[in-house]
Amino acid sequence: MVHSAVVWDSRLALETTKDWNGIEQIVLRNSKGGSVRVSLHGGQVISWRNERGEELLFTSSKGILKHPKAMRGGIPICFPQFGNCDSLEQHGFARNKIWAIDDDPPPLPSTDSNGKSFVDLLLKPSEEDLKFWPHSFEFRLRVSLGMDGNLTLISRVRNVNWKPFSFSFAYHSYLSVSDISEVRIEGLETMDYFDNLCKRERFTEQGDAITFESEIDRIYLSSPNCIAVLDHERKRTFVLRKEGLPDVVVWNPWDKKSKAMSDFGDDEYNQMVCVDGAAIEKPVALKPGEEWTGRLEIAVVPSSFCSEDL
Ligand SMILES: O=P(O)(O)OC[C@H]1O[C@H](O)[C@H](O)[C@@H](O)[C@@H]1O
Numbered sequence: 001m002v003h004s005a006v007v008w009d010s011r012l013a014l015e016t017t018k019d020w021n022g023i024e025q026i027v028l029r030n031s032k033g034g035s036v037r038v039s040l041h042g043g044q045v046i047s048w049r050n051e052r053g054e055e056l057l058f059t060s061s062k063g064i065l066k067h068p069k070a071m072r073g074g075i076p077i078c079f080p081q082f083g084n085c086d087s088l089e090q091h092g093f094a095r096n097k098i099w100a101i102d103d104d105p106p107p108l109p110s111t112d113s114n115g116k117s118f119v120d121l122l123l124k125p126s127e128e129d130l131k132f133w134p135h136s137f138e139f140r141l142r143v144s145l146g147m148d149g150n151l152t153l154i155s156r157v158r159n160v161n162w163k164p165f166s167f168s169f170a171y172h173s174y175l176s177v178s179d180i181s182e183v184r185i186e187g188l189e190t191m192d193y194f195d196n197l198c199k200r201e202r203f204t205e206q207g208d209a210i211t212f213e214s215e216i217d218r219i220y221l222s223s224p225n226c227i228a229v230l231d232h233e234r235k236r237t238f239v240l241r242k243e244g245l246p247d248v249v250v251w252n253p254w255d256k257k258s259k260a261m262s263d264f265g266d267d268e269y270n271q272m273v274c275v276d277g278a279a280i281e282k283p284v285a286l287k288p289g290e291e292w293t294g295r296l297e298i299a300v301v302p303s304s305f306c307s308e309d310l
Contacts, residue, residue, distance in 0.1 A: 025038065057074050077141065080092045080135075094123055112144065116145060152295065159289060170279075184209045185229050186228045191222075193219055194218065226240070250273070254269055
C-alpha cells in the first residue's frame with residue numbers, strides 16, 4: 001500500500017504510472033516538492049529529486065529499462081548475492097524481478113512512517129527462482145521520502161523455509177555527481193577492503209579520503225555507519241547512514257570499462273559514483289523463521305557540512 005504523511009493531502013502525495021514495458025511505477029512526493037520514483041521492476045528506485053527538482057541519482061542515457069534487465073542507475077537491489085560468486089546471475093535475481101505492492105506489511109517503528117511518504121513492496125521466489133536458489137523467503141522493501149527530503153530504504157528478509165540459508169546484499173546506489181574528479185569520500189579511512197580489480201585481494205586504505213583517478217571497484221569491510229560523499233563543484237554532500245549493513249561498495253568504472261558496457265553513455269562514468277550499503281564479507285545467515293533488516297538513509301546537505309559531524 002502507498003502511504004503518506006497525514007499532515008497534508010495524501011491524494012497529492014502519490015501517483016502510479018506505467019513505463020513503456022507496462023510495468024508500474026510509484027511516485028512519492030513530499031509537500032516541499034521533493035519526489036522519489038520506484039519501479040516494480042526490481043523494486044528499484046529510479047529517481048530521487050530535491051525540492052528544486054534536481055535529480056540526485058544517476059541514470060544512464062542508454063540505460064532504458066528493457067525488461068527483464070535492470071536499468072543502469074538508480075538503486076538496484078542486489079540479492080541474494082552481490083557479485084557473481086556462484087551459479088546465480090550477477091548481483092542476484094531480485095533486481096530483475098517484478099515486485100508486488102505489499103498491502104499489509106508487518107509494522108515498522110512509527111519513526112519509519114510518521115511524516116513520510118512511503119510504499120511497501122514484496123518479493124517472493126517464483127518456481128523458477130527456487131530451481132536456482134532453493135530457499136523460500138519473503139523480501140519486504142519500504143521506500144520512503146521524508147519531509148526533509150531524505151530517502152530511506154528498509155529491507156526485511158524473512159526465512160520462511162524449514163532450513164537455514166544465507167545471502168549477501170547491496171543497495172547499489174548510483175549517486176549523481178558533477179564530475180568524478182571533484183568527488184571525495186570520507187569515513188572509510190584506515191578500513192580494510194577487498195579490491196575487485198585484484199581478484200578480491202585484501203588491502204588497507206591508506207589515504208585520508210577516497211578520490212578518483214582511475215577505475216575503483218572495492219568492498220570496504222566492517223565500515224562505520226556514516227559515510228560522506230562530497231561533491232566540490234556542486235557544493236553538496238551525500239550523507240549515507242546505514243544499519244545492518246556492515247560493508248560499503250565503492251565503484252566507478254572509469255572510461256575503458258564504461259565504454260565496454262552497452263548501457264553506459266559516452267563519458268557518463270564521469271557523472272556517477274556507486275556507494276553502496278552492503279552485507280557481503282560475512283553473508284547474512286537466517287534460521288527458519290528469522291528475519292534480517294538492512295536500512296539505508298541518504299541525505300543531501302550543503303558542502304559546509306563537516307565530516308567531523310559524522
Ligand atoms: O553491470 P552490473 O552487473 O550492474 O555491475 C556493475 C558493477 O557492480 C559492482 O560495483 C561490481 O563490483 C562491479 O564489478 C560491477 O561492474
